Amino acid sequence: MDFIITVSLVVLALVLMGAMAWMHVRYRNLQASREKLLQLGTENKKLQAMLRSLPDNFLSRALKDFIYRTLITNLKQMMELDRHSSRFLQMDLEEAIEHRRLVQANYQGESEHEPITDISVANKARAGLKSLYRYIKVAYEQRQITRQEAQALLDEIENRLVQTGAEFYIAKAQYARRQKRFREATALWRRAMETYGQSRLSAQYQQRMAQCRSEIRKLQEEWKEINRERNEAQTAAMQKEMDKWMEEEEGWKKKQLYDD
Numbered sequence: 001m002d003f004i005i006t007v008s009l010v011v012l013a014l015v016l017m018g019a020m021a022w023m024h025v026r027y028r029n030l031q032a033s034r035e036k037l038l039q040l041g042t043e044n045k046k047l048q049a050m051l052r053s054l055p056d057n058f059l060s061r062a063l064k065d066f067i068y069r070t071l072i073t074n075l076k077q078m079m080e081l082d083r084h085s086s087r088f089l090q091m092d093l094e095e096a097i098e099h100r101r102l103v104q105a106n107y108q109g110e111s112e113h114e115p116i117t118d119i120s121v122a123n124k125a126r127a128g129l130k131s132l133y134r135y136i137k138v139a140y141e142q143r144q145i146t147r148q149e150a151q152a153l154l155d156e157i158e159n160r161l162v163q164t165g166a167e168f169y170i171a172k173a174q175y176a177r178r179q180k181r182f183r184e185a186t187a188l189w190r191r192a193m194e195t196y197g198q199s200r201l202s203a204q205y206q207q208r209m210a211q212c213r214s215e216i217r218k219l220q221e222e223w224k225e226i227n228r229e230r231n232e233a234q235t236a237a238m239q240k241e242m243d244k245w246m247e248e249e250e251g252w253k254k255k256q257l258y259d260d
Helices: 002-053 061-081 083-106 119-141 147-178 182-197 202-259
Strands: none
Touching (some): 002 119, 061 083, 119 147
16 A cells, blocks of 8 residues: 555646646746747848838848848748747738839839938938848858858948948039039048958949049149139239338328428
């Protein structure tokens, strides 16, 4: 009898230990699922905010397609992890699929965007591009895209980062020139040229760097011409003042002669 009781207690203890181990594993799995859901949801919100904040046609079709592919992949994973919200996630999934289809069908080309001249917009655009750079590296590490595709996308992002910075400086330089602030305009054109030259893809920007050098030379020549005209005007004014003084001096001398 004691033996049976002992065996029963051992079996019961093993069952309880097994149940506790199962509950612990289940809890860890649920916690991991919640964390994964939060991560995927946060990532999707950031990608959607990026699409809304960037100017029209700022991103290439390949980059936009990558973003929508990432959104679609994330939503499918979220539907598997959260069956209770699958109906709402399905609506988001269908919307992302439709947006991707429209990008592929109606893309107008990334070269038509207006240069970004507002510093806050430029900073947001650059921050978004840097985030996208990290997403692409992760996608490659997880074997979601090929090495060739990842490199092409990363090159496009670097190209857009360089152009965003250079276009910002150029727009400011052109405004400074219109205001006749030649020293400031020259410095801004130099910043634009340095932005092109310091890029890993600088070989692609030789023509644009040459344009920057040309604009700097024009500014320097225009600055010299304005200074020459200003100096001539000052010299003429001084000569006029001197002539007037000489006339007054001659008149005074004649008056003194007549008085004597």
